[in-house]
Amino acid sequence: MGRNGDSLDGERILIALGGNAMTAPDGSATPDAQAAAIEVAMRHVAELVAAGARVALTHGNGPQVGNLLIKNQLAAGVVPPVPLDWCGAQTQATVGVMIMSALERALAALGAPRPVSTVVTRTLVDAADPGFAAPAKPVGRYFPADEARRFAALGQAWRPFGDRGWRRVVASPEPLDVLDAGAAAVLLEAGHVVVAAGGGGAPVVRAGGALRGVEAVVDKDLAAQLLACRLGASTLVIATDVEHAVAGFGTPAARPLRRTTAAELARLAAAGHFAAGSMGPKVEAVRRFVAAGGRRAAIASLARLGAAARGRAGTVVEP
Secondary structure, eight states, X not given: OOTTOSOXXXXXXXXXXXXXXXXXXXXXXXXXXXXXXXXXXXXHHHHHHHTTOEEEEEEOOHHHHHHHHHHHHHTTTTSOOOOHHHHHHHHHHHHHHHHHHHHHHHHHHTTOOOOEEEEOOEEEOOTXXXXXXXXXXXXXXXXXXXXXXXXXXXXXXXXXXXXXXXXXXXXXXXXXXXTTXXXXXXXXXXXXXXXXXXXXXXXXXXXXXXXXXOSBOOOHHHHXXXXXXXXXXXXXXXXXXXXXXXXXXXXXXXXXXXXXXXHHHHHHHHXXXXXXXXXXXXXXXXXXXXXXXXXXXXXXEGGGHHHHHTTSSSEEEOO
């Protein structure tokens, strides 16, 4: 049994790990920094598994994709840049392997060994999603204007961000389905801890009856909500670098949300309390999960993962 106490025997929990679980505290994404951060994160996950939970994991991949994009850009005159969906698939596999090894070590240390598997996952989006007409999701690092123009000539969309320079922008379409959730479900049922839909999954559209990849980034938290529903999870926990979602963030009226409902979150979101590029998707993901029939969802710090899964820490959302 984990240090957090009571058993979670048989409970299906989907954990969405934020970027802070994949990089050093200063945001460094060197291989050593990533490995060290994942090692720490997996100790928290292992305690839930040891307490009897059937756990599935998903994760962010922003820093990892950013590194690949820099390699693309710096080598563009030598080798053709690979498309963004390829970068997503590559980082799913890379981060998945690191999670598998670190979690196996953490489980062995607790005397609770389990098999751990990664499913490289595709996420279906709509080719007519309005995000494709007006790309707005920044990816990669900042470049001077002349470099940005060179990349734009390759068909990419770039935008100026003031004194910081130019940055590539891509579509972030609404996820419709996690296409390979069935494989993850079979592994979960067989007793594996499963890693799937990393970085939101590699985005694909249906074209002429077939699937093809697209240049886009799917929001990781919204994809996690879909995956949790497909896997029959009772609990969704979004682990991030803050203790709670906050209403009125940055104002004198700021207040942490501790226990709330899907309806209250919808009202606060409509009133503009959650930033679109940070807390907004997390709030929307937990709201959707509970509204779709999930028993509990939480947004919490990684260190409080076990307590959040039990409804005792973070922003807890219940019907």
